Amino acid sequence: MATITSLGIGSGLDLNGLIDQLKDAERGKLEPIKRQQEQQQAKISAYGQLQTSLNSFQDAVGKLNDASLFQSLSTNVRGEGIAANATADALPGRYSVNVETLAKAGSLATTRVDSLDDVLTGENATLKLSFGAGTETSEAVINLEAGSTLADIRDQINADKQAGVTASIINDGTGYRLALNSKTTGADTSIQEIGFTGLAAGMTLASEGDTKRVGKDALLDVNGVTVTSPTNEVKGAIQGVTLTLEEEGSSSSVVVERDTLAVRDNVNGFVKAFNVLKTTIDKLTSFNGDSSTAGELLGDNTVRTIESRLRSVLGGGVAGGELSTLSQLGISLKRDGTLEIDDKKLSGLVAGDQTAISDFFAGSDKQGGLAGKLDTTLSQLQGNNGLMKSSISGAENRIESLNTRYERMEATIERTIGRYRTQFSQLDGMISQMNQVSSYLTQQFDALDYQLGRKK
Structure with a gap:
């Protein structure tokens, strides 16, 4: 009997189609x-969105948990010629600043030499630089290598970090001069004189008086008080304020005041970040009755716990200070669970009593104010052993377990389909044999009828 190589050939039945239908039915078990895998993956993605909003809210909380924010000052310069920057040590006030002269660095050039190739130094050559103004002087000595040209001397000066000057070579159209510039401004660092010893025979190199530019201190007056400074960055003339002088002969007004804008911006940022968090939670826990669609975290215990703990801290306020609740700052809780700011009330408090706001948000230490309490709560919720991490880990573990179940079920289905295929193959062969027997018997009966017909 011929071997059946494809299901249905022997029986004439669509056994392959039947196998496919059975396979689809079995795979329906997957x-x-x-x-469940898709639900858990969607839950992990939703936790990620929630965590992003929590992180943004914690960043906004952290900015309010810094007492220096409420002590910050701003400077406003009216006029030209200076810039001003205040630190926490500054005191609010108004100052008139007139700049008479800017600080300048001194410079000096030597007598000229005819060629850059001329050897200028012999053995034990040195260069001595004198700095200062009047009788108050200082010196720097630079040892020079024998056989040095003007370019070599320039390089050796620039390589000496203690020289206090930078060196260059200038061609004045007749010859070459060594030009020295003080590294810093001010009269005390002005170059008074240069002196060479140990020059090569026949060589002279000395200060050229006509090329000397004396270094100067900056001269200004602040509210009528004369101030001098060796640099154009003046610190201490106004307490806690750094003045940067930019133009001689300029007059400006410097106003130092509390930086109310920074406080308002950060309080508004706090409210905005909380409202974004609340909107995210509402979206993830929503339910639409018309379409019967639900958010990925509807009924999730993690979200309920986070909301409950944050509401508890926000509603609890702070005890012991002039301000104890958010409503006293003009921040109220709306019916939809978001926060709303009364800008007029907040601006009045910021302008009049930043210390009270600082005590409310920042407190006397990092955990004392409302921001500190919120930061502690958020850190606990999102820490390595916190609720968010454990919830995400739980969903990931469930996905891993479901993956294992899926693989096992697939293997079971394949074995079942293989068993069906074997049984159908046997059935196909059996029907094929029966068909062959039937055909044989039909032929025999037909032959018998024929013989009987002939005998008649």
Whole structure:
């Protein structure tokens, strides 16, 4: 009997189609697992969105948990010629600043030499630089190598970090001069004189008086008080304020005041970040009755716990200070759970009593104010052993377990389909044999009828 190589050939039945239908029916057992996998993956993605909003809220909280924010000052310069920057040590006030002269660095050039190739130094050559103004002087000595040209001397000066000057070579159209510039401004660092010893025979190199530019201190007056400074960055003339002088002969007004804008911006940022968090939670826990669609975290215990703990801290306020609740700052809780700011009330408090606001948000230490309490709560919720991490880990573990179940179910289905294929193959062969027997018997009966017919 011929071997059947394809299902249905022997029997004439569509056994391959039947196998496919049975396989589809068996694989239907995988659909519930796939739906659970998708649900857990969607939950992990939703936790990620929630965590992003929590992180943004914690960043906004952290800015209010810094007492220096409420002590910050701003400077406003009216006029030209200076810039001003205040630190926490500054005191609010108004100052008139007139700049008479800017600080300048001194410079000096030597007598000229005819060629850059001329050897200028012999053995034990040195260069001595004198700095200062009047009788108050200082010196720097630079040892020079024998056989040095003007370019070599320039390089050796620039390589000496203690020289206090930078060196260059200038061609004045007749010859070459060594030009020295003080590294810093001010009269005390002005170059008074240069002196060479140990020059090569026949060589002279000395200060050229006509090329000397004396270094100067900056001269200004602040509210009528004369101030001198060796640099154009003047510190201490106004307490806690650094003045940067930019133009001689300029007059400006410097106003130092509390930086109310920074406080208002950060309080508004706090409210905005909380409202974004609340909107995210509402979206993830929503339910639409018309379409019967639900958010990925509807009924999730993690979200309920986070909301409950944050509401508890926000509603609890701070005890012991002039301000104890958010409503006293003009921040109220709306019916939809978001926060709303009364800008007029907040601006009045910021302008009049930043210390009270500082005590409310920042407190006397990092945990004392409302911001500190919120930061502690958020850190606990999102820490390595916190609720968010454990919830995400739980969903990931469930996905891993579902993956294992899926693989096992697939293997079971394949074995079942293989068993069906074997049984159908046997059935196909059996029907094929029966068909052959039937055909044989039909032929025999037909032959018998024929013989009987002839005998008649």
